[in-house]
Each structure stands twice: as C-alpha cells, then as structure tokens.
Amino acid sequence: MSHRGPLLTLLSGTVVAAVLMVGSSQATTKSADSSNAAQAPPAAAPSQSSPAPSTIPPSANPSPSTPAATGRKAVFAGRVENGKATVAISVKDGQAVAYFCDGDRTEAWMxxxxxxxxxxxxxxxxxxxTxxxxRNKAAGTVTAGGQQFKFDAPLVTSPSGVYRxxxxxQGARVVAGWIVLPDGTQVGVAAVDGVPEPAPPIDLDSKTATVDGGTVAVKEAEPAS
Structure with missing residues (x-):
C-alpha cells in the first residue's frame, strides 16, 4: 500500500503534462493559421466582362432625289404620261443619253x-x-415630233433599258433605236435611209434584230458614245 500512492501521483502528473502539451500545440496551430490568414492577399473580385459594343444601325436609304454615284451607270425607262410613247435615259459620269420613241414613226435621240x-x-x-x-427615278419633260410630254421613269435593270x-x-443605211420596259415590252423605230418605220423586236440573247431581211447588231446606248 505504501508504494501505490507515489505511483498514482506519478501517473497523474504524466496525464496533466500530456494535456498541457496538447493544448499548447493547438494554440500554436491556431496562431499560425491566424497569421497566415492575415498575410494572405484579398481574393480578387470576380471579373466583369466588358459590355458588347452597341450595334451601329445601317444608314437610312438615300433620298430619291440623290443622284446616282459617279462611275456607275443608271438607266431609267417608262412611258410618258397620257400616251403610248416611251422614254429612256442612261446616265454615267456627268453625261446622259436619252431616247424617245412611239414605236411607229416618231423618235428623237438627245x-x-x-x-x-x-x-x-x-x-x-x-x-x-429637261x-x-x-437613285430611284427620273422625271421631267421631253419634246419630240413637235409635241411635249411629261414623264416619270423608274430606275431599271438589264435587260430593260435603251438600245441602238x-x-x-442592201445598200440602205439603217439606224434603229429601242426601249425595253421592265415588263418586257419593246418599243422601237428603225430609220431606213432616213425613212422611219416600226422596228422589229430585239433578240436579247444574241443582241441582234432583223430589219428588211438583214441583221442589225444591237448594243446598249452609252452616254459618252
């Protein structure tokens, strides 16, 4: 019995020492964690993507009164007011050629x-x-055969237009002109040795016409020619 007392005392001291060492170790670890947290740089804020550039709306359609761009040919063709006669105008680089014809005997190149x-x-x-x-049409007044006509001719695209x-x-000089309208109608006059007559239709594929049994090569009338 006399040896059990000191042994219990020794064991109790050992347990206390172990508890103190564990507590000290945990305190040291918490202190290190706190220090590391204090030294760590702040987390970067989430990046925000730049807003997409706004879409630039297309420019408005040009005014109908705006002239066609230089260097491009613009062709206008239509019927005159209150009549079956036709007029066509080809414009390019500040020059224009116009043709008026009624499909019978009256015509004029200008x-x-x-x-x-x-x-x-x-x-x-x-x-x-005049x-x-x-960009969309030509309008004005045309005088031919001693008569005056008003016209309002829309812009047209090939094969519509003015041809010559x-x-x-057979020894006779033939000079012919045609206007091809957007609906495919052809109106023309052929002068054979200066005597006008209705012109036969153009073959638009071969660009030819048959006048008095002969073949006439046909091409679009050019403003500068």
Missing part, C-alpha cells in the same frame, strides 16, 4: 450634261429633255 441631279439634253430634229434624276443599232442592208 444628249447632254447630267450633273447634280439635273438633266438638260438636246438632239435633232428639235428633241429636248428634268431631274435620282446601225447597219447597211
């Missing part, structure tokens, strides 16, 4: 400047055309 949207064209015999043109052909057939 040429002149076309600047700033204005038309002032002249031809023989007594043909004149008016304006833009010349040839010598």
């Amino acid at each position: 040429r002149g400047p076309a600047t700033g949207g204005d038309l002032d064209l002249k031809g023989a015999p007594g043909g004149t055309l 008016g304006t043109y833009g 052909g010349t040839a010598t057939i």
Whole structure:
C-alpha cells in the first residue's frame, strides 16, 4: 500500500503534462493559421466582362432625289404620261443619253450634261429633255415630233433599258433605236435611209434584230458614245 500512492501521483502528473502539451500545440496551430490568414492577399473580385459594343444601325436609304454615284451607270425607262410613247435615259459620269420613241414613226435621240441631279439634253430634229434624276427615278419633260410630254421613269435593270443599232442592208443605211420596259415590252423605230418605220423586236440573247431581211447588231446606248 505504501508504494501505490507515489505511483498514482506519478501517473497523474504524466496525464496533466500530456494535456498541457496538447493544448499548447493547438494554440500554436491556431496562431499560425491566424497569421497566415492575415498575410494572405484579398481574393480578387470576380471579373466583369466588358459590355458588347452597341450595334451601329445601317444608314437610312438615300433620298430619291440623290443622284446616282459617279462611275456607275443608271438607266431609267417608262412611258410618258397620257400616251403610248416611251422614254429612256442612261446616265454615267456627268453625261446622259436619252431616247424617245412611239414605236411607229416618231423618235428623237438627245444628249447632254447630267450633273447634280439635273438633266438638260438636246438632239435633232428639235428633241429636248429637261428634268431631274435620282437613285430611284427620273422625271421631267421631253419634246419630240413637235409635241411635249411629261414623264416619270423608274430606275431599271438589264435587260430593260435603251438600245441602238446601225447597219447597211442592201445598200440602205439603217439606224434603229429601242426601249425595253421592265415588263418586257419593246418599243422601237428603225430609220431606213432616213425613212422611219416600226422596228422589229430585239433578240436579247444574241443582241441582234432583223430589219428588211438583214441583221442589225444591237448594243446598249452609252452616254459618252
């Protein structure tokens, strides 16, 4: 019995020492964790993507009164008001050629400047055309065969337009003109040795026409030619 007391005392001291060492170790670990947390840089804020650039709306359609761009050919064709006659105008690089015909005997070729949207064209015999043109149409007044007509001709695309052909057939000089309208109608006059007559239709695939049994090569009328 005398040896059990000291042994219990020794064991109790050992347990207390172990408890103290564990507590000290945990305290040291918490202190180190706190220190590391204090030294760590703050977390970066979530990046925000830049807003997408706003879409630039397309430009508005140009005004109908705006002239066609330089370097591009614009062709206008239609019927005159209150009549079966037709008129066509081809504009390019500040110059224009116009053709008026009724598909029977009356016709007139006219040429002149076309600047700033204005038309002032002249031809023989007594043909004149004045008016304006833009991106969508040409409008004004044409005089031919001693009569005056108002016109409002829309912009057209090939094969619509104004055509011209010349040839010598059986010794006779043939000069012919045609206007092809958007609906496919062809109106033309052929002058054979100066005597006008209705022109036969153009073969638009071969660009030819048959006049008095002969073949006439046909091409689009050009403002500068």
